Amino acid sequence: xxxxxxxxxxxxxxxxxxxxxxxxxxxxxxxxxxxxxxxxxxxxxxxxxxxxxxxxxxxxxxxxxxxxxxxxxxxxxxxxxxxxxxxxxxxxxxxxxxxxxxxxxxxxxxxxxxxxxxxxxxxxxxxxxxxxxxxxxxxxxxxxxxxxxxxxxxxxxxxxxxxxxxxxxxxxxxxxxxxxxxxxxxxxxxxxxxxxxxxxxxxxxxxxxxxxxxxxxxxxxxxxxxxxxxxxxxxxxxxxxxxxxxxxxxxxxxxxxxxxxxxxxxxxxxxxxxxxxxxxxxxxxxxxxxxxxxxxxxxxxxxxxxxxxxxxxxxxxxxxxxxxxxxxxxxxxxxxxxxxxxxxxxxxxxxxxxxxxxxxxxxxxxxxxxxxxxxxxxxxxxxxxxxxxxxxxxxxxxxxxxxxxxxxxxxxxxxxxxxxxx
Numbered sequence: 001x002x003x004x005x006x007x008x009x010x011x012x013x014x015x016x017x018x019x020x021x022x023x024x025x026x027x028x029x030x031x032x033x034x035x036x037x038x039x040x041x042x043x044x045x046x047x048x049x050x051x052x053x054x055x056x057x058x059x060x061x062x063x064x065x066x067x068x069x070x071x072x073x074x075x076x077x078x079x080x081x082x083x084x085x086x087x088x089x090x091x092x093x094x095x096x097x098x099x100x101x102x103x104x105x106x107x108x109x110x111x112x113x114x115x116x117x118x119x120x121x122x123x124x125x126x127x128x129x130x131x132x133x134x135x136x137x138x139x140x141x142x143x144x145x146x147x148x149x150x151x152x153x154x155x156x157x158x159x160x161x162x163x164x165x166x167x168x169x170x171x172x173x174x175x176x177x178x179x180x181x182x183x184x185x186x187x188x189x190x191x192x193x194x195x196x197x198x199x200x201x202x203x204x205x206x207x208x209x210x211x212x213x214x215x216x217x218x219x220x221x222x223x224x225x226x227x228x229x230x231x232x233x234x235x236x237x238x239x240x241x242x243x244x245x246x247x248x249x250x251x252x253x254x255x256x257x258x259x260x261x262x263x264x265x266x267x268x269x270x271x272x273x274x275x276x277x278x279x280x281x282x283x284x285x286x287x288x289x290x291x292x293x294x295x296x297x298x299x300x301x302x303x304x305x306x307x308x309x310x311x312x313x314x315x316x317x318x319x320x321x322x323x324x325x326x327x328x329x330x331x332x333x334x335x336x337x338x339x340x341x342x343x344x345x346x347x348x349x350x351x352x353x354x355x356x357x358x359x360x361x362x363x364x365x366x367x368x369x370x371x372x373x374x375x376x377x378x379x380x381x382x383x384x385x386x387x388x389x390x391x392x393x394x395x396x397x398x399x400x401x402x403x404x405x406x407x408x409x410x411x412x413x414x415x416x417x418x419x420x421x422x
Contacts, residue, residue, distance in 0.1 A: 008095040013056035028362035046080035091117035101141035116151035121287030132239040156309035181358030182297035186266040192347035196277040202291040206237040209283040217330035301346035318350025
């Protein structure tokens with residue numbers, strides 16, 4: 001049986017990309033997925049009650065604190081049964097809890113194949129300065145843990161390559177690259193009209209996302225008298241860069257064409273996007289980059305950094321790809337998009353592009369996790385009939401046993417690889 005450990009999510013059910021992935025996995029996992037959490041007092045995993053899971057998956061307007069409190073009260077009333085070492089556990093989240101890391105380290109030493117994780121990015125480890133991190137010590141247990149795992153899935157080719165470089169490893173079996181869903185916005189398919197004059201930046205506002213470059217580009221357009229509006233939708237994240245907040249406030253004072261929404265309801269976001277000619281994401285550092293593909297799924301073209309993992313894997317349809325850290329290129333792209341004929345062409349392309357949904361993501365994760373369970377159940381049965389294997393023997397030396405001898409397992413593995421490839 002496969003469980004999903006969502007301990008961090010249960011305590012903090014916010015709505016960032018990772019948490020949206022978790023919600024999608026549970027919503028679309030066929031036959032249902034059982035949630036669990038790490039009980040620090042018991043130093044073990046416990047099954048999460050359906051009531052606690054429903055509280056954190058709640059998609060209503062309840063606050064994060066309210067959802068977490070409901071889950072905590074449900075857990076206190078019914079802690080859930082303990083999960084044994086033989087269970088297969090998917091970790092679909094990021095966490096820094098040292099006790100939880102130590103628990104999984106021992107669990108992996110006992111059963112190398114039975115704990116596996118989705119790796120979203122390695123930014124705190126590889127790019128600490130971009131996150132205001134001066135000491136990486138608190139993050140070491142988590143990254144050492146994922147580097148020790150036999151099986152990890154990744155949200156982009158770039159993240160997978162960073163994982164292999166930082167961990168100084170290359171697994172002899174495929175580490176799947178997930179396709180995150182583009183259908184997360186509660187917005188109907190949009191159509192072009194020349195009256196649309198707004199450019200929208202979606203996502204947290206921080207130095208690595210380069211909203212400062214976008215603002216600089218549009219200030220130049222406004223000073224030249226170009227009639228265009230700019231909207232930022234996202235929370236300001238400092239990360240040690242104290243200049244972003246004042247720059248945004250100064251721009252709001254000087255330019256009535258600019259507005260900033262730290263947060264927006266589904267209704268507000270739908271209203272903002274109903275006036276959008278294009279969206280913009282000029283980030284230099286992303287594990288994936290959901291906003292551009294969500295924009296394309298809604299039919300809205302994007303001005304996007306040419307290093308964006310989510311769009312680099314796509315045909316360049318409905319997109320104007322720009323070199324990052326170049327406000328002049330952003331301004332040129334906006335001018336191009338303001339041409340009605342060019343805008344119509346890009347809108348037509350955006351409407352034609354094929355994109356994965358969150359249902360596709362959940363299916364891919366389920367196939368991957370199920371494959372691990374199928375393969376290693378067979379290996380465990382085979383190992384039980386053999387002489388004891390030294391604990392120091394690498395997993396790479398163990399895994400091929402049944403794959404080489406069991407025709408049915410070879411066929412199952414080949415089928416899974418074909419599905420992941422498509």
